Amino acid sequence: MGSAGGATAKTCLKALKSSPMVSWKSTGKLQKTLRTSIEKQGIGLHSSRSTKVKLCPELAKTGRYFKMGSNIIPSSIDFVDESPLCTTLRKDGVMVSTVEHLLSALEASGVDNCCIEISPSIANDSILEVPILDGSAREWLEAIEQVGLEDAIDVKGNKCEKMAPFVNAPIHIKRNDSFIAAFPSQEIQITYGINYPEVPSIGCQWFFSGVFNRSFYATDIASARTFCVYEQVEQMREMGLIKGGSLENAIVCSASKGWLNSPLRFPDEPCRHKVLDLIGDLSILAESGNQGLPVAHIIAYKAGHALHTDLVRHLSSPQIKT
Incomplete structure (x- = not known):
């Protein structure tokens, strides 16, 4: 870039919050x-x-x-x-x-x-x-x-x-038997696991992204749909949730009958959808028009939105150190 672009980049960097957990570097x-x-x-x-x-x-x-x-x-x-x-x-x-x-x-x-x-x-x-x-x-x-x-x-x-946030040191957050961790890396890698032992057609699934990029997201992640367990639908609706859910906007799996609206887009579509969610949740680490998804090897197991955003909170806080 020319000098004007370089000067602007410095301005962007100065505007970013300081955190001991990440270093903002040029992409x-x-x-x-x-x-x-x-x-x-x-x-x-x-x-x-x-x-x-x-x-x-x-x-x-x-x-x-x-x-x-x-x-x-x-x-x-x-x-x-x-x-x-x-x-x-x-x-x-x-x-x-x-x-x-x-x-x-x-x-x-x-x-x-x-x-x-x-x-x-x-x-x-x-x-x-x-x-x-x-x-x-x-x-x-x-x-x-x-x-x-x-x-x-x-x-x-x-x-x-x-700019992109590079994770400086390992970080691990746990809730009961669920966890999310991030390890320093020069590339974005994502490993995600889910486990539904009571629903055999889902069971335990693991997905590894290798090197994450836009093309990989388009072919392997973007089309993975949200999912739910059929036996839990009534309970969730009583809680005021999934009132707009249907077989047209979710894949539904029964513990006894398996998938109710197959075929799946991927054999491990539920796990891939969790990766889709993770990317959206971690995107809120972004500041001032810079990258949100941290450059790290991110490993999650039964994590969910709360743990995803907990990781962002830890990575962005100037107070939390490991």
């Missing part, structure tokens, strides 16, 4: 945004309410954020509100849930700066949900690839170098 790439806007409409998995989402190009160093009317919620760990079965962001009484699939597609495809406008079907609705679509990130990724990306520029017309 050798420029920050990107969408070439033009994208619109999608659909129902929420948990709320069953219809919402319209518009993805809009944004300036460099802005990052990704959700906009509901005059309310803005940055895609940041500072606004994560723990909730069952999804990742939720909350600010000033406004909440947007099930953000993980969309954020996963944006992070993996390199959309670093983006305004995500959400319009509810109910006026003055302060509890919004990103549409579930087919239960995967495939439709988001296809829409992004269709419009394409371009270099993002800041308010002064400068391009900005994209």
Whole structure:
């Protein structure tokens, strides 16, 4: 890059939060945004309410954020509100849930700066949900690839170098028999395990990504759909969850009858979907239009959204050391 680009990259680096757990280093790439806007409409998995989402190009160093009317919620760990079965962001009484699939597609495809406008079907609705679509990130990724990306520029017309968080030391977080860990590496690698001994058709599955990149995500991760156990559906609906779930937006497995809407897109589709979720959840480590997914070997077992975001919280905190 020229001197102007280098100067801008230094500005981006200075803006990042300091943490002993990660070092921000250049990716050798420029920050990107969408070439033009994208619109999608659909129902929420948990709320069953219809919402319209518009993805809009944004300036460099802005990052990704959700906009509901005059309310803005940055895609940041500072606004994560723990909730069952999804990742939720909350600010000033406004909440947007099930953000993980969309954020996963944006992070993996390199959309670093983006305004995500959400319009509810109910006026003055302060509890919004990103549409579930087919239960995967495939439709988001296809829409992004269709419009394409371009270099993002800041308010002064400068391009900005994209930085990535490299994990400095091993970190391990555990809840009961579930855990997530990150180990220093020069490449992004993901190992994920799930275990459903009471549902033989799922059972114990492990998935290893090798080297993670955009192409790998598109072919091996993006189309993996969310899943549930049939015998737990009624209980979850009594809890106010999955009210918009169906055989069209999730794969459903019965403990006694196996998969109710086969064929699967992959033999280990449930485990791959957990990797999809992980990428979306870890994307909230991103700051100022830089990469969110940490450069590390990430190993998770029965982790889920809460542990995913716990890892982000630890990696971004200036207080936590190992």
